Amino acid sequence: MAYAQSQFESFHNTILFGYDSSKELRERRDTLLNDLKNNISGDAPAYQTFYQGSYALDTGIRPLDGNPDMDIGIIFDCSPEDYADPLKLKKFVHDALERHNRSVTIRRPCVTVTYYKDGVATHHIDMAVYSVNANDQTNIAWCRSTTPLADREWVVSEARELSDAINDRFEGDDRNQFRRVVRALKRWRDQHIGHKNTPSIGLTVAAYKWFSPRYDAMDGKPRDLVAIRDLVDQMLAYWGLRLNVHLPVAPHSDLFERMSDKQMEDLKGRLVALRDSLNEAAKQPDTHEACKILSKQFGEDFPVPAKVDTTKQTSAGVSVSGRSA
Template sequence: MAYAQTQFEKFHTEILLGFDESTTLRERRDALLNDIKNCISSDAPAYKHFMQGSYALSTGVTPLNGNPDMDIGLSFDCSPDDYEDPLTLKKFVRDALTRNNRTVTIRRPCVTVTYFKDGEATHHIDLAVYSSNSDGQTQLARGRESDPKAERVWDASEAEELTELIVDRFEGDDRNQFRRVVRALKRWRDEKIGHKNVPSIGITVSAYQWFSPSYDSVEGKPRDLIAIRNLANQMLANWNSSRLEVKLPVASYADLFERMTQIQMDDFKSKLETLRDALNEAEAQPDTHEACKILKKQFGNDFPVPEKADSTKKTSAGVSISGRSA
């Protein structure tokens, strides 16, 4: 049996976009927050900022297109009733950030700041704008300048609560494996399906619901191959008729895959089945070299394949599922 755990961990190190790998993004973030602090209109209400998305969850992956991003939340001390047109707050943010060295665009879910080099986007930062209703529930400002007023709306969106739920779902080694598995599936998605066709948050919340840590029953070493395969099996088992439905565990409780077309959903399922089968085939190999050749076809060129002479040791067969989740 080949579990290729060393190679999965090397793969994770290669693809992760974490604190040390995001120096430029962090510097840009700090500059943007400083510009908002110093330049936002005096008519804007007070606000606080917080990190959200994959950076806050420690599940970021270096994108294949070389345009990494970071997500920031700006929570204004006001009610949606104070700004019936949510675009007003987004314009405050846009105007405070507009500079010659970057492009600032009001998109429907956020304000996006993009940086370029030689005409190519190198990285971008998304700033989501929030207020809170009378019940204290966070509301996201949705709408572009080109949208009619009826489509400029406040939507329930508990981003901070979502981050807290996911971060606290597991602890210790279980949490580390959860993050490796999510990152591996995101890179697999990028390689086999495309980033836009299957949203990252859908993969992350699928893991929040169905991930189960896996360890060797003898030595207690992690078995990422088994954990990824078990998660893929759980996702496939929860396919409802022709679609996979994964809802946010917080408001707005939306189905995270609802915007996928049926063609995209069918392709997702087919390729997830192929991944599951490849993981089974890799595990069955007596040689880690051969197992990694199979895995590389699924996860891409960043997945390492050891020399055959270095990969002849067989992995201990016992595997158990840890009950150490938070």
């Protein structure tokens, strides 16, 4: 059997986006936070910032369009009742960050700062605005600049608690494999899903719910192919009329709720094809042939070694086991 573990790890190293190793994005982040501190209106409440999304989870990948992002939360020291119109706080952020060398846009979930080179977006940073309610829950400011006043709202959103829950789910080698599997699924999505209604956080939370680490029972080495296959099997096993993946923290919403029935049907078909390809690859006696199959699912960044360098067959009877987190 060809598990192609070294190729999975090489693939992971190619697609991962480590924000702290990206000098340009790191410098942009520091500049924005300094601009916010130095330029925000004196009428704005005090605030603190935190990292969220793939930055906080260490599951970022290099996007196919070359426009990486970072997510930052800004928690103002106020309650939703203090600012019944959440747009006021978002405008404080917008006005503090507006500069000639970048665009600043108030979107429904965040304030987005985009940088360009020769008219092409190179990267962007999303800054979500929060307040804290009487139950000590963070509420996100949910509105665009064009949203009618009656439709502007505060929505419970426990972003920090979500990051903590996912980061604490696994430890050590199990956590490393979890992150490799999540990154592989996110790249698979980018390759095969042509819409944004299958969000990467949905795949990440699906892995939080159903991922189990997998290792070779003989030598203890990780088996990412089997871990991905088993995760996809679990996603399909829990499929009812649709796949429902709920946040483990408030507001406990279904992360795939925006998907139409047609999109959901397409996702299921593509997951079945992924599972079948993983099974087919594992049966190959030659790693070269296995990787040809896998590269069709994960894209050209998945390495296909020369045929003469492969043909390492796993001994008969070797099983794959999991470890508890």
